[in-house]
Amino acid sequence: MSDMITADLVDLDLSADTKEAAARALAERMVALGRVTDLDGFLADVAAREAQMPTGLDGGIGIPHCRSEHVTEPTLAFGRSADGIDFGAADGPADLIFLIAAPAGADDAHLTILSSLARQLMNTEFTDALRSVGDAGAAAALIRGDEVPAAESGAQGASEGASEGGQRGQGAQGAERAREDTAAASAAASVDAAAVGTEPAPGGTPGGTPGTTAPSDSGERPFRIVAVTSCPTGIAHTYMAAESLENAGREAGVEVVVETQGSAGFTRLDPAVIAAADGVIFAHDVPVREKDRFAGKPTVDVGVKAGINRPGELITEVRGKAERGETTAGAPAGASTPVERGGDSGEGYGTKLRKWLMSGVSYMVPFVAAGGLLIALGFAIGGWEINKAPSVMEHFTWTQVDSWGALLFQIGGVAFQFLVPVLAGYIAYGMADRPGLVPGFVGGAISLTINAGFLGGLAAGLIAGGVVMAIQKVRIPAAVRGIMPVVVIPLISSAVVGFLMFVVIGKPIAEAQEGMTDWLNGLSGTNAILLGALLGLMMCFDLGGPVNKVAYTFATAGIAVANPSDSAMKIMAAVMAAGMVPPLAMALATTVRAKLFTPTERENGKAAWVLGASFISEGAIPFAAVDPLRVIPASMVGGAVTGSLSMAFDATLRAPHGGVFVVPLIGNPFLYLLALAVGVGVTTTLVIILKGMRKPAPGTATTDTAGTLTAPAEAKQPVAA
Incomplete structure (x- = not known):
């Protein structure tokens, strides 16, 4: 962390009395060094993260943080409060406050800061030294690891029989590091998932070494659980469920490591961690990716809100299944669908269908937001006749406002053309993983061609996923298996989906779409x-959650055209x-x-x-x-x-x-x-x-x-x- 914190980023007499004031005081130091470009914008990002879950930790520690487009480089600022500041920790106010700032999208940098900081916070001598240090430069050096806390140095000197000035030999440092190793990676994962809401660093394990755990005082290792959380948008619910499970695990004396499959992607759990786990919890509203990794273990499979509202019950349930020897079946031979592999055997088709549909919706929503706002801005700038403007390829004048309005409108229109194909493609993806993408996108594009619209996209996605799942169950000679995912499956599935959409069900769906549009237009009083x-x-x-997303999807489907009806805009x-x-x-x-x-x-x-x-x-x-x-x-x-x-x-x-x-x-x-x-x-x-x-x-x-x-x-x- 040598570049992340300096003496200028340390305030040993932090006078703030609220967490907002503390964040502002520390952020102003970042602004002065050019590491934050917009103070208010950055603080708004900090507040938005704080609103999801308090960032206070037991032991008098507060870790406000965020990823922000207003941050130029990963930065850590430290403040010490004499009176303490409430950051929402159960044991009271925090007197050691660490403000973590990472650039937008800099997930690796964010995790690096958290992992390094968590390692040091596990050492009580380190936190005691920060509470007693009297110089900002010395505090920064302690956090960077340039100095060893005085208490630790004394312990090393006693063990080595050396003088006070020569108490930093490699042997004592190695012993101290070895003592901390068993807790370090767990701390990184706990701080990251419980206090921050992001994925553990790649390869992180509960015990610091893949597949191992430090024994408890009684000589027995704790029960180990791996969990996966996900929601349709991959923003709030995903990380709140992860935090709840981590917190409940600590209270129950259970090791919980969570893989958050959010909107920014996900970092896979180390296979050794999964292999060493005693149970699995899935708290998700979209299909778990690569679910077969967890097959053969006691599993609890619930919606993401259950992970938020009753994590303790889920931990108790998975421990009960482990005691009874209840496990999930291994992945079926030749299957590669994320829903068929693992999960509760009693999961009904209705639950699976909801997850498939939510998978498509979660990928479609960003296209809706981008395209809809661009079209709306085009109308706001160019007026209500802007939809009749010629292509900007033929006519664009830099000094004319109407040209800019037409440009925004036409960009938004192009974005809207992806809505139905993306919906269909990722419904098929939720059912059949990557092999479902090609026929899903093809079916969605055909739906647009035949004016089957949103309903056609739903049907095309389900058909594409079903066709691919059926093909994957056919026994294939070994010589042909290599070209199956690249040539055979895309070819056959696209042909079947195209035939069904063009010839068999396309026209009825288009008529149903037209009927729904007429019904909306006729609504009054x-x-x-x-x-x-x-x-x-x-x-x-x-x-x-899912019910909210159904209503939102219904509204956005109505305006996802260049010229939506008044009724559709009223619904939105x-x-x-x-x-x-x-x-x-x-x-x-x-x-x-x-x-x-x-x-x-x-x-x-x-x-x-x-x-x-x-x-x-x-x-x-x-x-x-x-x-x-x-x-x-x-x-x-x-x-x-x-x-x-x-x-x-x-x-x-x-x-x-x-x-x-x-x-x-x-x-x-x-x-x-x-x-x-x-x-x-x-x-x-x-x-x-x-x-x-x-x-x-x-x-x-x-x-x-x-x-x-x-x-x-x-x-x-x-x-x-």
């Missing part, structure tokens, strides 16, 4: 209001408004009645303002995870109110994302914002009422508005005999 309420309920039911407006309600309502509730919420929830409420305004429903997850029976029903009521009012006000929206930042692109924007405000007010009121009715358990402490603990009422007044 009560029917439109009821549809808005239903979509609002779905958007707020699981806050970014209602869906986005309803999705903004839960986080904004939680933010408002924590402001209006702060005493009903914990200090951590109040901090999350500050970030929820930004997340809600940006149409990120996941901003309400920290509240729903703690109190689902009050937060989710209240959110659904407010979402239904907002969705129905948006439809009643005839608000329209061409952009599939953006929240309040695309208000200029909304039809009837003032009434739209009114619908949003009413829904937020309804949810806020219900949450406050429901939480106000909650009675604390006898003998438990409550939290006042300042976040300080107050003795229970029974302790203040004697109970009459």
